[in-house]
Amino acid sequence: MxxxxxxxxxxxxxxxxxARYNLATKQGWDAFVHxxxxxxxxxxxxxxxxxxxxxxxxxxxxxxxxxxxxPPTVQTVQLSRAYSIIDQVMASGRRDADKLRGAVVIDAAPALGKTTIATRYARDFHRKVIRRHGPRTPEGHQRLPVAYLPLSAGTTLKGMNTKLLRFYGHPAATRATRGELGALAVDCVTSCQTQVIVIDDLHFIDFKHRHGQEVSNHLKGLANEMPVTFLYVGVRLREKKFFDEGLLGEHAAYAQTSRRATRCEVAPFTITTTPGARAWTALLAALEQHVLLADAHPGMLTDHAQLLHRRTQGCIGSLTNLLDRACYLAIATSTETITADLIETVTTDNAAQTLASTS
Incomplete structure (x- = not known):
């Protein structure tokens, strides 16, 4: 050659x-979408x-x-179910601006594809709105159908508003007062005709703490002021009392969040039932078609379905980690296919490694 x-x-x-785009900015989100x-x-x-x-x-x-x-995003049973729930909640997004919209909470253990579900749904929605209405609002502002807001540890009410303004690139994000930040955030969302706000890593908020309760109350306030649907993503949010707003006992029954938000659970794959085993095998077959190795062949992954499940416990995040590394080893060792021995050789994430060794 x-x-x-x-x-x-x-x-x-x-x-x-x-790709090196930052989804937490409108430029990065736009690059991801397009x-x-x-x-x-x-x-x-x-x-x-x-x-x-x-x-x-x-x-x-x-x-x-x-x-x-x-690899491409695979239309798994979990993703299809999550999309169905989000679609149902999004139906309330067609209400007039004076009426309250619902919210979706994608809530699950780590490594089950929560963020992938949220960002792919939001990307599809963003593309659809731009296709129908164009990149500019009637007033000439950039149309941003979706805003993406990843939280960090210790996020406060002011910190969350600052992150939202930074997404829009607002110059006052770092110098406005706490009271001004909220009003500016509402103005950005309204001017850019944002319809969905994805708030990721919500588990960083401690809803039993004063700051966490302030954030919870602020989110309810934003839902009242903004004609948007919130799509929350986090780890074990029900256990962290997100739906109860940090309240305890009989007071939790009066939490507005529990009435306004719809929980969307994402479960790991299981192979103990026939439908579960079929879904797991279908996922492996789809990923198998993408793998680029000289000796790749049908059955390269599906023939090792049980082994791959034992090593990943059916968590799609652990599975993709394992396959990345298995492909690297297959190339580095000139094996050029994925074998049972290679799968056993791969060192994957700590949780999957620990649980696999005890099973």
Whole structure:
């Protein structure tokens, strides 16, 4: 293979390198929403690879690593169910602005795809609105159908408003007073005709603490002032008393959040039932088609369904971690396929590693 031909792998890497956008800014969110799919990468045989120069082979293997680490979002049972629940709640988003909308709470253990569900749904919604109404509002503002707000540990009411203003790129985000921040946030949401606000990592808020209760009350206030649907994402939010607003005992029954918000649970895959086993195998089959190895073949993953489940406990985050690393090892060791021995060799995330060793 000529050097000119071989250089295409380096060119592919330049054009398809891992995305570096920041979803917490309108520029980063817009880049995510409008990102084009990667150019398909050619599968070379072992013989083809022997004809590559050392640098060409290095570029091709790096290109394969990028490809293998970025599979498409699979339409799993969990994702379909979550979309159905969000669609039902979004039906109230068609209400006039003077009427309250509902909220969705994607609540589950770690590594089950909560953020992926929220961001993919929000991306699809964003694209649909822009297609129908265009990139500008009638007043000439940039139309931003979705705002994405990831929280951090110790987030306060002021901190959350500041993050929201930073998403819109408002110049007063760092110098406005606490009272001004809330009013400016409402103005940004209204001017840009935002209809969905995704608040991720909500589990960082301690709803039993005074600051957490302030954030909870502020969220209810924003829901009253903003004609938007909130999509909350977090780990074990029910256990953290999000729905009860930190209240205890009989007082929890009066929590408004519990009436306004709809919980959407995301469960891990199970193989103890026939439908569960089928869903797990279907996921593996879909991922299997994406993997780019010289000796990849049908059944490469599905034949090891039980082993992969034992090693990941059915958590899609742990599964993708394992497959990224298995593909890397398959290339690095010239195995060029995924075998049971290779799966056992992979060191994955701590939780999956610990639970697999005790099962």
């Amino acid at each position: 000529s050097t000119a031909t071989g250089n295409r792998w380096a060119a592919w890497l330049r054009e398809n390198e891992p 990102a084009a799919p990667r150019t398909p990468l050619e599968r070379l045989s072992r013989t083809d690879m022997t004809r590559l120069s050392e640098e060409e082979l290095e570029d091709y293997n790096d290109a394969r690593s990028v490809w293998n680490a970025n």
